[in-house]
Amino acid sequence: MFPMKRFAIGLSAALAVAILIPAAVISAPKEEKGKPAAVDAKAREAGMKEAPALIQASGAGCTVSDARFIGEDKKAGAKYYEVACNEGMGFALIAKKDTAPQVYTCLESSQPAADGKAGGLACILPGNANPGAGLAPFVKKGGVTCDIENTRAIGSGAKNSYFEVACKGGSGYVVQTTSPMNISGDVVVNSCLLYEEGGNVSCKLTNRQTQLAIVDTLNTAAAAAGTTCAIKDKRYILSTKVDNYFEVSCQDGKGYVYQQTATTGAFARAIPCAQAGFVGGGCTMTDAVAAQTEQAGFYSKLAAKAGFPCDVEKYGMLPTNDPKKEIVELKCKNSDVGAIAVFTATGGTVYDCLTAELNGFRCSFTKTSTQYARLTKDLVGFNKASCTVSDARVIGATETEGFVEVACSDGLPGWVLGYPTGVAKPAAKEFLSCVQAKGIGGGCKLPTNKVKG
Structure with a gap:
């Protein structure tokens, strides 16, 4: 989200136009x-x-x-x-x-x-x-x-x-x-x-x-949508080209950011302060650190329920147009493994960072190198135990399959692995040489994999 800047235009102090006419x-x-x-x-x-x-x-x-x-x-x-x-x-x-x-x-x-x-x-x-x-x-x-x-x-x-x-x-x-x-x-x-x-x-x-009275209207709409807050204080945060954002602190210690559609004035959604860091620096009227700690524990439970044990140390919200869906990047304590989780009211799916990229998401807390061991192991399944993966990149995806290019530490030509998309823990289902993969996303481009001639 990018806030619209406040204007500081140099204008005349007064509009005394009449003085121009004797x-x-x-x-x-x-x-x-x-x-x-x-x-x-x-x-x-x-x-x-x-x-x-x-x-x-x-x-x-x-x-x-x-x-x-x-x-x-x-x-x-x-x-x-x-x-x-x-x-x-x-x-x-x-x-x-x-x-x-x-x-x-x-x-x-x-x-x-x-x-x-x-x-x-x-x-x-x-x-x-x-x-x-x-x-x-x-x-x-x-x-x-x-x-x-x-x-x-x-x-x-x-x-x-x-x-x-x-x-x-x-x-x-x-x-x-x-x-x-x-x-x-x-x-x-x-x-x-x-x-x-x-x-x-x-x-x-x-x-x-008077301008902030709109927050009371948004609060009524939020309650109808399932978010209840007895407002203690309220403030305006920022506007984008399509939305306005307001913070409310509640009598019970919780807080939210209300998103309002700018053109119609309609309530869009209530964002808990623990998830609102991306909006103008987040909440300032509630204890956002405590809220984030509580939310991290909540995401740990949801991830475990989805089959991805993770003691969440840090999380980040990803944008979504679906108010019934949360897309969250997770960083796990004492682990190099990270993930992108898609949570709904009925459950969720958690993708490790490699699988997430195959499905249109990208991790920012976790380095690509943490996936090399997993890719090396997948190559063993295709009798390519001689290749220890030293570099990797996603080169393309269809509606049903995503492709990952890998380079080998011995400097010899690497390979392309194909994985099914939409699956939390996919097994590699296809194995191609860089020559065979020329028509996929422009082919291999890692330095040691470039096809000569």
């Missing part, structure tokens, strides 16, 4: 108490005539449905416009001769100044009355389900713009889009939990405690 050049619409500001007909006519070409030149994703001319600063050579778009999010534009138009989303341009008053680029067109709704298609494209309750602009850099959305129910997200904003560009939507509080990219519309 007050004297703004054609401020007249407002009536309790009513939205009226849009001057001439301003709208000028906007619809000039703004569509400008918005197209900017690269923003907008099919103009309405527009208005805001004003002009002849001294600076700048004109100001507002546009409403069929796509949802509207924009404010600053157009200067011989330069690309500057574009700000209505969420940015409509933010009040420090004195609480609206700035000169605040959006007032009817189509821009709810600019936050324009984020909905971006959130959907990012693969997240969110009934948007509140929004705000975080800031924009040279390449990306950042927005926060708060959803009904307490969850929240940071939406990263291209700058200028365009629905056809890349969109990334991450949980607010991914960002440090107080950072330049962080959430303010929801608090962390």
Whole structure:
């Protein structure tokens, strides 16, 4: 699992866009108490005539449905416009001769100044009355389900713009889009939990405690799936592209990591802390060492029951998409022998490290050389007692048979042994020379086995 990194993007401390426009050049619409500001007909006519070409030149994703001319600063050579778009999010534009138009989303341009008053680029067109709704298609494209309750602009850099959305129910997200904003560009939507509080990219519309309320929902789902925990404490660990991970400590001293599907928010599985070392460094709120010791003893019993006596000293979890199956690498105390175990609720199968590789698994705790004696013994069964195995590698497998190339310590050409797959303790059933095995996985490749000519 690879955690997604927290972002540290250098953004402006404030989005005081209105200061770009001298007050004297703004054609401020007249407002009536309790009513939205009226849009001057001439301003709208000028906007619809000039703004569509400008918005197209900017690269923003907008099919103009309405527009208005805001004003002009002849001294600076700048004109100001507002546009409403069929796509949802509207924009404010600053157009200067011989330069690309500057574009700000209505969420940015409509933010009040420090004195609480609206700035000169605040959006007032009817189509821009709810600019936050324009984020909905971006959130959907990012693969997240969110009934948007509140929004705000975080800031924009040279390449990306950042927005926060708060959803009904307490969850929240940071939406990263291209700058200028365009629905056809890349969109990334991450949980607010991914960002440090107080950072330049962080959430303010929801608090962390509210965000962590999702853990209670996951805990209910975990109980329904057979894992009971009276939560003592909880924390967010990390997110990947497909999953979120949370740790819970329980009143009885146990602890788990809850895996949540990022796109749907659904509970995926509960991972005991003893098995969760692969998730962001594992559990920190429970005694993981004690849990691992207890789990090692448990795996020793399961391995013995499966016909593989092993006093487990160390174990490591291997990934599996089957929640009813555990795949575990085992290292046995006072022994060079290791294994890969596949445990289910009804039993298990334990493969020694050579057999495991024939079945698609690979040991990391045990060296290949520990299997040489076993291979040497298997060669004796084919009347090749003169070969003491000095090197070996798995060269290929079919659905029913796997093949191991061996080299001999006397430097003479070695052999290829075939073993049935899916069997915990397979006996070699086939014996080939390297010449005969040329068509299997590219043939022999160990130095002393390479076929000349």
